[in-house]
Each structure stands twice: as structure tokens, then as C-alpha cells.
Amino acid sequence: MREEWIKDKLTTFCESIVGGGTPSTKVERYWNGDTPWISSADILGVKEIVPRKFVTEEGIDNSATNKVEKDTIIVVTRVGLGKLAIAPYSLCFSQDNQGVKFYDGLVEIKYALYYLSLAVHEFKFSGRGTTINGVTKKQLKDLQFKLAPLPEQRAIVTKIEQLFSELDNGIANLKAAKDKLEIYRQAVLKKAFEGDWETTTIGEQYEFLGGGTPSKTNPNYWNGNIPWCSVKDVKGDFLFETKDYITELGLNESSTKVAEVDQVILITRISPGKSIITKIRTAINQDLKIVFPKSDYHSKFTNYLFKSIERECIKRSSGTTVLGINLNSLKEIRIPDIPIEYQKSIIDFIESRLSVCDNILANIEEGLEKSEALRQSILKPAYEGKLLSEEELEACKKEPDWEPAEQLLARIKAGKDTIDE
Numbered sequence: 001m002r003e004e005w006i007k008d009k010l011t012t013f014c015e016s017i018v019g020g021g022t023p024s025t026k027v028e029r030y031w032n033g034d035t036p037w038i039s040s041a042d043i044l045g046v047k048e049i050v051p052r053k054f055v056t057e058e059g060i061d062n063s064a065t066n067k068v069e070k071d072t073i074i075v076v077t078r079v080g081l082g083k084l085a086i087a088p089y090s091l092c093f094s095q096d097n098q099g100v101k102f103y104d105g106l107v108e109i110k111y112a113l114y115y116l117s118l119a120v121h122e123f124k125f126s127g128r129g130t131t132i133n134g135v136t137k138k139q140l141k142d143l144q145f146k147l148a149p150l151p152e153q154r155a156i157v158t159k160i161e162q163l164f165s166e167l168d169n170g171i172a173n174l175k176a177a178k179d180k181l182e183i184y185r186q187a188v189l190k191k192a193f194e195g196d197w198e199t200t201t202i203g204e205q206y207e208f209l210g211g212g213t214p215s216k217t218n219p220n221y222w223n224g225n226i227p228w229c230s231v232k233d234v235k236g237d238f239l240f241e242t243k244d245y246i247t248e249l250g251l252n253e254s255s256t257k258v259a260e261v262d263q264v265i266l267i268t269r270i271s272p273g274k275s276i277i278t279k280i281r282t283a284i285n286q287d288l289k290i291v292f293p294k295s296d297y298h299s300k301f302t303n304y305l306f307k308s309i310e311r312e313c314i315k316r317s318s319g320t321t322v323l324g325i326n327l328n329s330l331k332e333i334r335i336p337d338i339p340i341e342y343q344k345s346i347i348d349f350i351e352s353r354l355s356v357c358d359n360i361l362a363n364i365e366e367g368l369e370k371s372e373a374l375r376q377s378i379l380k381p382a383y384e385g386k387l388l389s390e391e392e393l394e395a396c397k398k399e400p401d402w403e404p405a406e407q408l409l410a411r412i413k414a415g416k417d418t419i420d421e
Contacts, residue, residue: 001146002385004404010143013409015101017141020093021064023055030059035067036091040080046113049074049085055092065092068099071109075100075116078134082124084117086110098140106412111153112145114160118379119143146383149408151399155392156382163378171371178364181357188353189308192346193336202309203331206302207292208266211284212255214246221250227282228256231270234288237303239265239278246283256283257290264291264302269324273313275306289327301343304350309333 001007011017023030023037033056042051060067068074069090076083078096086109093099102112123135148156214221214228224247233242246256259265259278267274269287277299284290291302312333317323338346381387388396396402403411 002148002152004152005146005148005385006405006409007144007146009141010100010145011141013102013106013145013147015103016068016099017101017137018066018068018099019064019095019137020066020097020099021095023059023063023065027059027062030056030062033057033059035060036089037065037093038074038091038097039094040076040078040083040096043074043076043080043083043085046085046117049088049091051091060092064095066099067092069101071101073100073102073109073113073116074098075120075135075140077120077137077140081134082120084113084120086113098137100140103412106408107147108150108153108157110157110161111148114157114379115145115383116143118376118383119145121376147405147409148385149396149402149405151396151402152388152393155388155396159387159392160378160382164375167371167374167378171368174364174367178361178368181361181364185354185357186308186311188350188357189304192350193305193308193338195336197336197338199334200337201331202333202335205294205297205335205337206331207294208268208289208327208330209257209292210268210289211257211286213285214250214254214256218250221247221254224248224250226251227280228285229259229265229278229282229288230285231267231274231287234265234267234271234274234276237277239276239282240280242280242282251283256285258283259290262299264299264306265289266291266306268313268327268330269319270322272317272323272325273306273310275303275310277303296340298340298343298347300347301338304347305335309335 025031031053033054035055035057036049036051037053037055037059038049038051043049055065059065067090068087070087072087074085074087074093075098076096077098080096087099100112100116102109120135123139211229216222222245224245226246226248227242228244228246228250229239229242230244233239246254250256251258259282261279261281263278265276265278265282265284266289267287268289275291291306293302313325313330314323316329316333317325378387
């Protein structure tokens with residue numbers, strides 16, 4: 001930290017830090033008023049809040065929620081921990097948030113926003129190597145905040161946003177490359193199944209068996225040693241583990257079914273058309289189907305075949321909130337009737353082309369995963385006083401409003417009370 005900076009508890013620099021609450025949803029007159037009321041789900045980015053609900057003055061008066069001014073920083077401290085945003089107008093918020101209002105003229109709003117973003121991220125991933133579920137109001141108030149002179153604050157924000165812009169461009173390029181790879185993958189699959197083949201239907205070649213979910217209210221059904229597969233586990237070509245496990249009792253007393261090793265599992269609801277080969281014996285939920293060939297088929301061939309018709313499955317799906325394809329519609333999809341003796345050559349054709357594609361995709365995914373770490377690696381030196389060059393710092397000192405942070409704080413707080421501890 002530079003010598004012209006000061007560091008103290010967050011409360012030293014704030015007019016207020018207030019919590020939120022939720023007016024009773026059972027009282028209609030508390031809702032559909034004129035004041036936006038947000039939860040963490042309404043915070044889409046540091047500059048974007050899209051409220052879905054509005055409260056009345058009576059709702060505000062009869063609940064723990066608070067109305068805060070424009071330019072208050074909303075910090076999500078519980079569900080959705082890590083999200084922050086600048087209030088673009090006066091609004092209220094839920095109990096999962098805190099509203100932080102800095103003294104006018106003391107802190108550039110984006111300087112504070114990026115600092116709190118770094119601090120909350122460090123809170124979230126601090127201690128014991130595990131993520132935490134929330135930050136208390138006391139922890140937030142006691143957070144050590146570093147204040148730089150105003151010209152330095154502005155210069156730091158400019159530099160951060162310049163670097164973030166470059167990072168965002170890189171992320172956009174990675175996502176564009178990922179989209180192109182998906183187009184290439186679909187083209188390879190389409191090409192693989194083209195040819196002068198007789199055609200048949202999915203229903204003529206395959207049968208399906210759906211699964212189910214043991215009751216979530218019965219703890220005796222869960223956390224056993226039997227893998228239980230749901231949509232979130234179906235990624236890539238092979239299933240090696242699941243996020244959830246059930247007991248023998250859960251298996252026997254529910255409608256779930258078991259897929260054996262090397263069987264193909266197909267999603268028919270939520271992400272219809274996605275498929276995977278299981279390399280473990282696993283139970284499945286009701287959004288999945290176990291695929292049973294009626295004649296000889298390589299499991300890899302079946303898996304690639306279903307991947308090649310994924311878009312057709314989506315096209316035939318319906319549902320207002322959740323997409324799904326019914327079995328009758330699925331079974332009507334026409335496919336090439338390829339004898340087993342030709343299936344291995346088709347598998348080889350696909351894998352020789354997709355292996356390079358998969359390696360590139362793995363690098364892209366790694367790059368995207370590292371993007372948040374790169375963002376933090378920009379913020380950390382910024383608030384250690386190491387982001388600006390000597391030339392940039394000298395330029396800051398020539399600004400008419402430059403003064404050491406301690407003098408700035410004393411001047412702003414002259415005649416003002418500190419917030420309650």
C-alpha cells in the first residue's frame with residue numbers, strides 16, 4: 001500500500017451499511033408498488049440490475065427491508081455470495097444483501113465496487129480451502145478498506161476497466177471458438193452418418209427405460225453407495241461419477257432404474273437429446289432413459305448416433321418452462337440402418353476428427369475457468385498500489401484535487417458523524 005493511502009474498517013468510510021428483508025408475500029398490499037425490490041437473482045452484472053418485483057411504502061414500513069439511494073453498492077452476502085452491483089436508482093432488497101453507501105466526495109463508486117468485489121471473493125474462498133456460504137454484517141463492517149487519493153482512484157478504475165476490456169475480448173474470442181468447434185462437431189457427426197444406406201426409425205432399432213427419484217424427504221434413501229445420475233451429470237462422452245448417491249433402500253422403494261456399464265443414457269427432458277456412455281453401474285432419474293438396442297450395436301456407435309440427432313430431438317421437444325421430448329416423437333426420428341460390420345469404421349472416422357477438436361475444447365474450457373482468476377490477478381495489485389506506473393502516479397499528483405487520503409477523509413468527515421458500530 002502506498003504511503004499516501006490509508007487503511008481502516010469499512011465503516012470509517014461509509015455513511016451507512018444496511019441490511020435487507022422481504023415483506024410478507026401473504027399480504028397483497030405490500031407488493032406491486034412503485035419501489036423496486038431485488039434479490040441476488042436480479043443482479044445480472046456490476047452495472048445491470050433487473051428487478052422483477054416492486055413493493056409499496058406500507059410493505060417497506062412493515063418489514064426489515066430498507067430503501068437505499070442511487071449509487072449505493074449492493075453486496076450479496078448470502079445466497080449468490082460474490083455478486084455486487086451499483087444501484088442505478090433508489091431500491092429495496094432482500095435479506096441476502098447489504099447496502100453500502102460511501103461518503104460523497106470520498107470514494108469513486110467504481111473504485112469501491114472493484115475493491116469490494118476483490119474482498120468478497122477473498123472472503124468466499126478463504127480459510128480451510130473450502131468456499132463459505134455467507135458473510136455476516138459484522139464481517140463486512142470490519143473489512144479493512146484501502147483508500148487512495150481521488151485522482152489515483154480514478155486512474156486505478158480506468159486501468160482496471162482497460163485490462164478487463166482486454167480480458168473480456170479474450171473471453172469472447174474463446175466462446176466464439178467454442179461455438180465454432182460445436183458447429184464442426186455437428187458437421188463431423190452429420191457426415192459420418194451420410195451415405196447410401198437404407199433408413200429406419202429410432203423406434204424400430206431401440207427401446208427405452210426411464211428412471212425416477214427416491215423421496216428427498218426420506219434420509220434413508222440418500223448418501224448411500226449407489227451412483228444416481230441426473231441431467232447435471234451428463235457431460236462429454238463417458239460417465240465416470242455422479243454428484244448424488246442413493247441407498248439400496250432408495251433404489252428398491254422408488255421408480256429409479258439402473259444402467260449397466262457401457263449402456264447409453266439419453267436425456268429426454270431439460271436438455272433433450274444429450275447422451276452419454278456410462279462406465280459405472282448407476283441409477284437414473286426421471287429425466288433420463290436407458291437405451292436398449294434391439295439388435296447388435298456398438299455402444300459408441302449408438303452414442304454418436306444420438307449425438308448426431310440431438311438438434312432433431314430439440315426441434316421435436318415441447319414445454320413452456322422445461323423442454324422435453326416424448327417417446328413416441330423420439331421413436332419416429334429416421335436414422336440410417338447401418339449394419340454392425342460397418343459401425344467400427346464410422347466410429348474411427350468420427351474419433352479421428354473429434355480427438356483434435358476435443359483437445360482444443362479442453363484448452364478453451366481451461367482458459368474460461370481461469371478467466372475469474374485472471375480478473376482477481378488484476379484487482380489484487382490494483383489495491384496494493386502496484387497497478388499504476390510511476391508516470392501515471394506523477395500525473396495523478398498534478399490533478400487539482402490530489403491530496404493524501406488521510407487529509408481527504410478528515411475534510412469529508414468534518415462535521416459528520418460516523419455510522420453506528
